Structure formats: C-alpha cells, structure tokens
Amino acid sequence: MAAAVNISQVHKDYGTLHALRGVDFDIPKGCFFGLLGPNGAGKSTLINIMAGLVRATQGTVQIQGYDVRQQWRQARHSLGIVPQELAFDPFFTVSEILRLQSGYFGHGRENQPWIEELLHTLNLDDKANTNLRELSGGMKRRVLIAQALVHKPPVVVLDEPTAGVDVELRKALWKFTNDLHQKGHTIVLTTHYIEEAESLCEQIAILNQGQLVALDSKTALLARRPYRLLHLTLTNPDTPIPSALQDKVQSFADGELILRLHRDEDKIGAILESLRTAHIQFSDLRTQEPSLEDVFISLTGKAHDPR
Ligand SMILES: Nc1ncnc2c1ncn2[C@@H]1O[C@H](COP(=O)(O)OP(=O)(O)O)[C@@H](O)[C@H]1O
Ligand SMILES: [Mg+2]
The missing domain is CATH 3.30.70 (Alpha-Beta Plaits)
Structure with missing residues (x-):
C-alpha cells in the first residue's frame, strides 16, 4: 500500500543555499505526523514541494502514490495545505473564496453542505459574507483551514497553524485537527510549539539544516534521551x-x-x-x-x- 506521502531523496537548492539535502522518508496513511525543526530547517520548503508550489532540485515526492510532478492534478487533489503565510485575495468574501476553491477542484453545488459544515465547525458562520480584508489574523487562519479542506483531501498539511494565534484558537485548532485524524485523514503538522507535537503527534520527523536528524514514534524519541x-x-x-x-x-x-x-x-x-x-x-x-x-x-x- 502506498504511503500517504513518500519523500524520496529530495534536494532543494536556492542558488548556493542547500535548503534540503537528500531528505527521504514516508508518512504512513492515517498517521498524525509532526514535522519539527528550528527556523530555516527546510520545513516549509518541503511542504511547498508536496503542494507543487516549489520544484525539487532532485528527488521525488508522491502524495497517496501520485507523483507531484508527473501526476500533479491527482496529487494536488489528495492534499489540503494550510500555508504558513496568511495570503489572500482581499476582494472576496469568506464564502466566495470557499466556493471558488471548491470549483477549482471540480466541485459544484453538491459541495455546499460541506462548505457550510466547515464554516460552522470553524466558527465562521457569521463571517460567511464578510470580506477577507476585514478579518482578524485568527479568523483568516480559520478561513485558510476551511480552504484547505474544501475538497475533503485525504492528506492535510498544516504549516505552523498555531504560530501567533491566541490560546483559545490554538485549543480549538488542536481539537479540530484531532477530529480530522479520528475520521481517518493523514495529518502533517509543522509546529513551533513542542507541547503541541507532544500531545498530538504519533510520529515525528526532525529536520535540521535541510537534513533529517530523527524520524521515530513519539514514544521512541522520548526514550532516546538518556x-x-x-x-x-x-x-x-x-x-x-x-x-x-x-x-x-x-x-x-x-x-x-x-x-x-x-x-x-x-x-x-x-x-x-x-x-x-x-x-x-x-x-x-x-x-x-x-x-x-x-x-x-x-x-x-x-x-x-x-x-
Ligand atoms: N524562495 C526562496 N529563495 C531563497 N531562499 C529560500 C527561499 N525559501 C526558503 N529559503 C531558504 O531556505 C531555507 C529553508 O527555509 P524554510 O523551508 O522556510 O524553513 P522553515 O520552514 O523550516 O523555517 C532557509 O534558509 C530559507 O532562508
Ligand atoms: Mg516554515
């Protein structure tokens, strides 16, 4: 059975800077997976390669068995990405952007109940007709999450979703991602909050300077400390x-x-x-x-x- 994500000998150079140097690991289906590492370790670069936003200099990445380059459409359909940066087209309302995103993935009216469910679960009901530029940072973060999930992807990747959000929203997001995991989604989470990884993730990869320095179950990693x-x-x-x-x-x-x-x-x-x-x-x-x-x-x- 194919892994949810297969990362094979991935290198990424930005000029002379080696952002990723031969990263190689699999993320099993259904796993709650933590990708940790200090700033600049290469986490977002790796995630952007999974999303097809950045092209690897060498190596391959597959999502649910689909190569992100050769089979980019299927790979992209299998993936929901919550990016680290809050970037939006400010002219749309919340429900407009979700309908657009849904349409991009080939869905029509039949997806509306799911969009409404997402708005409701993420506490965005009363913001549906609000323009994106009028939302607070925390609300924008929720919209990004809804956007990532609009096509019900089996693999959900969240790049530092809780950086800079208040404690209440952070707890709500923990519960939300945990529920997704319970429903069988594969969750990949990068985070700056160690306690977040410690309480949520089953397996953890640690990147440092573009290389994998650890890949293990959380329990085994904790036992490593002598x-x-x-x-x-x-x-x-x-x-x-x-x-x-x-x-x-x-x-x-x-x-x-x-x-x-x-x-x-x-x-x-x-x-x-x-x-x-x-x-x-x-x-x-x-x-x-x-x-x-x-x-x-x-x-x-x-x-x-x-x-
Ligand atoms: N578009 C880019 N152009 C040049 N260098 C980049 C670019 N994106 C990331 N980098 C560099 O690649 C390295 C890894 O960055 P990044 O993947 O964002 O790390 P992380 O998400 O782990 O903090 C850093 O040194 C960063 O400065
Ligand atoms: Mg990053």
Missing part, C-alpha cells in the same frame, strides 16, 4: 552536597534539589545511599521524564522557542 531528573525536597538544605553528586546537580534552590541522572549509569538506589551517608534528608522525591523539547535540543543543538 537522562531523567530526580527532584528532592530537602529538610536540611544547609547540609553540603557530597562531591560525588556535584556534577549531577541540575539546580538547587529553595530546598528543592534537582539531579540529572543518566538512565543506565546512575542507579537511584546508589544516589539515595550517598545522600544518606552525607546526612541529607528529604521529605519528598519524584522523577521526571525528559520532554520532547530536551530531545529536540539534543538533536539540533537549538532551543525550539515559540514565536
């Missing part, structure tokens, strides 16, 4: 920390000692024993697993800061 944290609430915080533990101290403030433990090398039993020997007592202890953010930083060397 460290975990041990939090201890000390009852006698003035007692000196033994020198053997000094290099494991992540932070120590207000009686809360946080030790960074190597998953294999540092045994919790031995750590607690050396605390006891040093007469350090504690009233509470808990361990904390690494976040996707930690994994991201260790793989790209960059913090994944939200804008």
